[in-house]
Structure formats: C-alpha cells, structure tokens
Amino acid sequence: MMKFTKEHEWINVEGDIGTVGITDYAQKQLGDIVSVELPKVGAKVKQFGRLALVDSMKASSDVYASVSGEVVAVNDGLSQNPQWVNESAEEKGWFAKIKLENQGELGNLMDKLAYDEFVKGIKH
Amino acid sequence: MARDACGTLGELKLIFEHEGTNTNYVPMDMALNDRLPSPFNRKNLPLPDVSEVDVVRHFTLLSQRNYSVDTVFYPLGSCTMKYNPKINESASRLEGFAAIHPLQPAETCQGALQLMYELERDLCEITGMDAVTLQPAAGAHGELTALMIARAHFHGKRKKIILPDSAHGTNPASAAICGFEVVNIPSNEKGCVDLPALEKAMDETVAVFMLTNPNTVGIMEENMPEIVRIVHGKGGLIYCDGANMNAMLGITRPGDQGFDLMHLNLHKTFSIPHGGGGPGSGPVCVKAHLEKYLPLPRVVKKGDEYSLDYSKPDSIGRVRSFHANFGVLVKAYAYIKALGPGLKKVAEAAVLNANYMLASLRGSYPVPHDRLCAHEFVLSGDARASEGVHTTDIAKRLLDYGYHAPTIYFPLIVHEALMIEPTETEGKETLDGFIAVMRKIAGEPAELVKGAPYTTPVGRLDGVAAARKPNLRWNREA
Numbered sequence: 001m002m003k004f005t006k007e008h009e010w011i012n013v014e015g016d017i018g019t020v021g022i023t024d025y026a027q028k029q030l031g032d033i034v035s036v037e038l039p040k041v042g043a044k045v046k047q048f049g050r051l052a053l054v055d056s057m058k059a060s061s062d063v064y065a066s067v068s069g070e071v072v073a074v075n076d077g078l079s080q081n082p083q084w085v086n087e088s089a090e091e092k093g094w095f096a097k098i099k100l101e102n103q104g105e106l107g108n109l110m111d112k113l114a115y116d117e118f119v120k121g122i123k124h
Numbered sequence: 125m126a127r128d129a130c131g132t133l134g135e136l137k138l139i140f141e142h143e144g145t146n147t148n149y150v151p152m153d154m155a156l157n158d159r160l161p162s163p164f165n166r167k168n169l170p171l172p173d174v175s176e177v178d179v180v181r182h183f184t185l186l187s188q189r190n191y192s193v194d195t196v197f198y199p200l201g202s203c204t205m206k207y208n209p210k211i212n213e214s215a216s217r218l219e220g221f222a223a224i225h226p227l228q229p230a231e232t233c234q235g236a237l238q239l240m241y242e243l244e245r246d247l248c249e250i251t252g253m254d255a256v257t258l259q260p261a262a263g264a265h266g267e268l269t270a271l272m273i274a275r276a277h278f279h280g281k282r283k284k285i286i287l288p289d290s291a292h293g294t295n296p297a298s299a300a301i302c303g304f305e306v307v308n309i310p311s312n313e314k315g316c317v318d319l320p321a322l323e324k325a326m327d328e329t330v331a332v333f334m335l336t337n338p339n340t341v342g343i344m345e346e347n348m349p350e351i352v353r354i355v356h357g358k359g360g361l362i363y364c365d366g367a368n369m370n371a372m373l374g375i376t377r378p379g380d381q382g383f384d385l386m387h388l389n390l391h392k393t394f395s396i397p398h399g400g401g402g403p404g405s406g407p408v409c410v411k412a413h414l415e416k417y418l419p420l421p422r423v424v425k426k427g428d429e430y431s432l433d434y435s436k437p438d439s440i441g442r443v444r445s446f447h448a449n450f451g452v453l454v455k456a457y458a459y460i461k462a463l464g465p466g467l468k469k470v471a472e473a474a475v476l477n478a479n480y481m482l483a484s485l486r487g488s489y490p491v492p493h494d495r496l497c498a499h500e501f502v503l504s505g506d507a508r509a510s511e512g513v514h515t516t517d518i519a520k521r522l523l524d525y526g527y528h529a530p531t532i533y534f535p536l537i538v539h540e541a542l543m544i545e546p547t548e549t550e551g552k553e554t555l556d557g558f559i560a561v562m563r564k565i566a567g568e569p570a571e572l573v574k575g576a577p578y579t580t581p582v583g584r585l586d587g588v589a590a591a592r593k594p595n596l597r598w599n600r601e602a
Contacts, residue, residue: 034591057516057587058533060293082592 002090003066003106004115005048010090011066011109016100020066022054025119027089030056033082038074039096045071047105052095054085065098067105073097135581136189138598139182142174170600189581191528193397197554201500201531201543202292202340203399204370204392211462212395212455221454226446230431237430240447241423243457244407250460250467251366251386252379253409257418258453259444263367266387266406267298267334272440273385273410273417274332274361275302282331282360288317290340290535292365304331311537315341315493317351326358336365337378338498340535340543342478344371352382361385361414369393370547371475371499374468378409385410394456403449405456419443473548474499477555481546484559488566492538500545502538511570515540518565520584521576525561 002012008026011018027033037053045051045065052063074096078084085093100106110118157165174182191198198205216222224233244256260266271285285299286307296306307330309321316339326333333355338344345351355362364378364386370393372378378386390405391398398404410418420439421432463470475498482491482501489503505515519529519542531543546555565573577583 032588032591034588055591057591059536 002112003109004112004118005064005066005109006118007048007064009051009064009066011098011106013100013106016103017072018067018069018098018100019094020051020096020098021094022063022085022089023115024089027085027093030054030058030061032057033085036078036082036085036095038078039071041071041074043071045069045098047108054082063095066109067098067100067102069098069101071096072099136182136185139174139179140172140598140600142178142182143172145178196526196528197546197550197558198528199530199544199546199558200528201342201502201545202367202534203531204367204389204499204545204547205399205528206370206392206395206547207549208395208397208455209459209462212458215458216451216454218454222451226450231429234430236447236450237423237432239457240450240453241425241430243453243460244423246457246460247388247407247409250373250377251369251388251409252377252381253386254379254412255415255418256407256409257422257443258405258407259419259442259448260387260406260408261444261449262391262402262404263365263387263389263406264294264298265443266389266408267294267363267365268301269406269419269440269443270363270385270387270408270410271298271302271304271332272443273408273414274363275304276417276438276440277361277414278331282329284330286322286325286330286333288335288339290315290336290537291334292336292340292367293534295334295336295365299334311339311341314346314495315339315343315537316345317347319347319350319354322351323354326354326360328358330355330358330360332361332363334363334365335383336368337381337383338368338371340368341493341502341538342368342497342500342543343493343495344498348381356382366409367392368499371471373471374465375471379411385414390452390456395459396452396455403452405449405452470548471499474546477546477548477550478544480552481544481555481559484555485544485562488563489542499547500543502535503542503544504538504540505532505542506540507566508570509540513570513573515542517573517576518542521565521568521573522561523577524579527558527561 002010004010004023008023009020010023011020033054033056035055039045039051045068047066047068048064050062051065054061054063075094078093078095087093193205193207220235224236230237240258244258247256248254257269260269283305284307285304286309287295288311289308290311299306307325309325310318312318317335335345352362361384362382364383366378366386366388369388373393385408387406387408390396390407391402416436416438417440419442420436421434422436424431424433460467478497478499478501482497485503490507492504493502505518515532519532522529533541534543535541
C-alpha cells in the first residue's frame, strides 16, 4: 500500500519495511535530475526529517523521510543513474528502504486518492 | 552542437590544441635551460608548447566572447549587475594602495587604514548599524561570519535558524556550515513573511531569523515591526541578508527596521565588477551589543593616528587572511564618496526602472506576486507550458537578441521563475529595447523559441549531460 507526504515523497510498506522515493509529480517539477545523494545504510532518520538530496537542472532539494526508523538498504545504482528518477520515480527510482519504528506514523500520510487531490489543488 | 556561426570567431580550440599548429616561429636566442639552476629546470612540465602569438590570439578571442556589463545589458536578478565606474579601478590601482604589504607597520600605511576606518563609518551610516567588519570575502562568507557572531552571542546554546522559503540558497548553507539546524517557514500569498508561521516556529531555541529585505520576489516586507516583536520577544536575533540593499540606499536602513546584524555585498551595491569568482566583499554590520564579537583585528583611531587592535577577548577571531579583499574596499569607498547623498538617487532610479519594466511586461508574462516592486521583479515563464515552452527557452532566446539572460528558476516559490533586475545605470532606451524583445519572444512560434539560441558561437548545449557526466579537464593522453 502506497502512502504519500505533502513534500511529494512516497512510501510502500511491506511488513515493517518501507520503500521510499519521490513521486512522479515531484520528478516532473524538478525536471532532469543530475545527482542523488543517498543516506548511509544504518542511518537513523526521523519522520519528515532529512533523508536525501536531489539536484536537478533547476534546483537542489531535500528529500524527507516518510517515517522514522533505520535505513536498511539504499538504491545503489541511483548515484550513477540519476535519470532513473525521471524514468521511473515510483519503481526503479526508489531511494531507500526504512525499517519502521512506529507503524502509527503512517496515519500522518495521505493515501493515493488524497495525494492526487492535493496535487490538483497546487496552483502554478 | 558546436558550429561556426560567428564569422571570424568560429570554434575556439583549447590552448593545448594549438600545439604544433604554428611551427613557423623564430625561436628565442636565449638558452634559458642553461641559465636556470638545475633544481628548477624540469624537463617534463605539461605546459602547452605554443608560440606567443597563438597565446595572445587565444586569450584575446576568448575575451571577445565574454558577456559583460561593459558590453551588454545584464538584467541578472539578485546580482545587481550595475555599471562599474572606471574611476574606481584607477583609485584601487594607486601605488599607495596597490603596492603596500599587509605586514608593513601601521604607521607606514595610515592612508589605507584611514580608508578602512572611514568606509566602516560610511557603511554604518548607510545601514543604520553601529559597527562593521570588512573581513568577509563575499556575501556567503558574510552570512557565515554573522552566524558565527550569533553563535558566540548565545554561547552555542541556541541551535536553530529560521528561514522563509524564499531565502537565497546560501542562507541554509551558511547555517548548516555553522552547525545550526534550519527551520523553513512558508511565505504568505503576497510573497512576504507569514506571521502566524513565524510566531509558531519562534521559541527560545531559535538563535536567528534570517530575512532578505526587500525579499527575493522583489517586495519590501510590510510587517517589519511585527516581525521584530515576534523574534525579539523570544530573545532571538534578526539578520538581514543585504543582497538587495540597492533598493534601500538612502531611503530606509535595516538598522532602523529593527535588524540586529546584516551583511552587505559591496560588489553588488557599490559598483565593483563581479561574477566568475570575484573578488567580492561581504562586510558584516552589527548593532552595538554585538560589536565585541566582530573579527580581529579592528581598525581604531586615536587622535589622528590609525592602528590595528587585536585586544578583544570576545571576538570570534579572524575569518580572512590579512585585510580582506582590500582593492575591492577602495572601489566601494570611491563609489560612496563620488555619489555622497546622491546614493539615494541610486535606489530611486533602480526601483523606478524595475517598476517601469514590470508595468511594461505585465501583459506579456504572468506576474505571480503582482505588486509595486522594489529594485527587481519576478515573472513566470509558465504561460506557454502546454506548447512546451519553458523559462529556460525564453532565457536562451534572449541570447539571440544580444542580452544576458535574467536569473531563472529562482526564487523557488515561483513556478518557472524569471527574475529581472535592471539596476539604476540603464537608461529608458535600453529598458525599452529589452521590453520590446521580451514581448516579441512571448509571441514567437514555440518551435523557434525551443531551439534557441541560433546566433551564438555554440547552440543549445546539453546541460543535463554536462551535469550528469561532467568533463572538466583536457587530458594529453586522451
């Protein structure tokens, strides 16, 4: 089940492991992504605290952790292939896997329907 | 794709690629190798083996390809690319300034010390602050110095910095380097500080609220007294990012608005060539209660005598070797003394020019924060997104008409931002020329704009490939 943040990150939780990345909407807004700085495996992160950094041709942006917990894996290929985020933000372009500390935090996130509504409400 | 589109200029070779192309030169009759002591006589220095005439042509041609304020209108928002009077250059090259050594005794360089002392006093008068350090090498260094002062003031006990989401990227970077945690607050509909958000974020753990005024969408903050009340109410300091001082010269002073400390960009506001690495100058100005933390040495005056004072125990210490970018200080001093009270006219003309352009372009481009602006304004290049025309295309197309592009994709709170700052040194004719071109581009066929530029020595470069796989260095082996 996928959940979303207001900062345009997604998380896909299976058991107590959540795979996280940025949404397709986010990659479209950022444009061509030229580098991704991932956390270290073993790093402890807090919900909505800093997780990673993406540089695009337009801007340098923080990526926040959707949940608190420990980073148990990162997408190793991403550093060499930042274009994966543009090509497949919500699958191949995942950033990290986090071992959830508190399942209750998922209640602070939006489901797909709510996120789509949220994006529609953003005016340019 | 590189191509020869500029007549005699053509495609430039790297200096190394001239090797062996002009062998018909007369060698010097000086056996340098025999005259140098052997330890200094290296056989395999990887220097280009080219003739003098090739070296001179290479660099002269390169210089002819430069875009500069001396050749074209340069409306790069947030950068204040005003014309730099040449008398500043003459002043900074006077032998008494250019040929002194930073370690020579104070009594032998009284003029230089006097200039620094008087420049500090003038900057106090202009900003409404009480004391100044001239040491920081440029704006971001000034930010860092100011935050080090704040850290000393709070004895390291307060760990947070609040920033609006419209802040210059250097603000969070300086805060992070100084060991602070950054808290972002959103801007309101008008592009100004969201007071309830500030009130909510502000508590006794916050050291500094950093604010750019006028802010990065080119608007003066209208709630300064309330902002000051909120921040000072919790014992915090308010810092002014002085990048936009050109809008305020002689009209209003950050010190009077309630700011505790700030930095100036002498190279922007006070007419010094900048871009491409400086050298710049980023003095930090503080209210009296923060003076004891300023970097050392301080220039002091006793009677008619100037000297350097190293005896301030609370100082954060040195932030720059010797006496900063001294030549830059001379240029700022020359500019301030030449204009005197006329500095007020600088701000008036800068604001008038920006508002004239904004009013003239309003019908052709969306204006997300559409109000009377300060010295710059932000348009959106979003209107033709459905045709695939983006801000970057408009910026490239401007090059075809001989203009430097505005700042693009900043500030981040404006979608497809185009940030235009004309400065006071441009006349109405220049502004009208740029306005006409901007209007024309707004109506040009999408395919034409997306393929720009056409008239530059090289066409559209693959910025993505350059960023993903940068190739920065020529290799002899390659």
